[in-house]
């Protein structure tokens with residue numbers, strides 16, 4: 126007897142959940158060292174399993190650690206797990222987080238990320254760049270050769286409400302296809318308001334090029350015909366007045382620097398076969 130659509134949707138959802146969990150548990154096993162004291166906790170549904178994995182560890186170890194949230198959801202996750210909550214503004218300025226774990230909406234060959242699908246991105250970027258090691262956890266659906274290939278909703282951008290309409294106009298001028306302010310429906314009438322009191326614009330662009338595309342002769346990347354490279358677009362976007370932060374995590378790969386990297390040192394993906402795929406900074410995909 127063939128499986129009903131409802132049954133196969135249920136099975137697919139269960140597979141996605143188990144793959145998120147597998148990635149999170151492996152990342153915690155590999156990157157949460159007992160001697161660590163300051164740990165960043167990102168946002169989203171995959172990070173739930175990061176916190177679950179940490180909460181299962183020996184309390185003699187985790188009670189010596191402080192956990193830094195990236196928004197209200199992760200603050201609640203930390204509290205509900207009985208872990209010690211701290212805030213990035215209370216971390217001495219000359220200290221880095223030892224590690225930060227976070228999810229992603231899409232991850233490209235060079236470990237650039239799209240984040241903000243859940244309307245968290247600004248605090249996530251602050252926490253990620255405050256960490257010596259930023260580690261990404263995701264499921265198989267997030268693996269993508271170029272950003273914008275699978276994630277078609279657009280790059281999440283956090284904007285000051287008073288500037289939102291002007292930002293929309295400028296995004297169209299630089300080639301975004303139908304950027305729009307994210308609605309809160311069905312949960313909330315009107316636009317989504319972030320943990321920082323801002324709005325989110327989702328700005329779709331054609332798939333974003335990597336340096337290796339240029340090396341192999343692909344033309345463009347500086348916005349000609351709306352085609353951008355990740356780095357050129359990120360720099361262009363962050364210069365638009367009224368944009369507070371963008372959901373492109375790009376630039377340095379986090380190797381050989383104490384902190385400041387937006388890109389992870391490692392990304393863990395739970396796969397359909399139950400295994401976990403690891404992509405590390407410095408690997409060429």
Ligand SMILES: O=C[C@H](O)[C@H](O)[C@H](O)COP(=O)(O)O
Pocket residue numbers: 167168169170171172227228229230240241242243244245246249
């Ligand atoms: O705004 C949300 C964050 O950037 C999330 O980390 C991202 O959307 C991935 O979330 P999830 O793990 O639920 O796919």
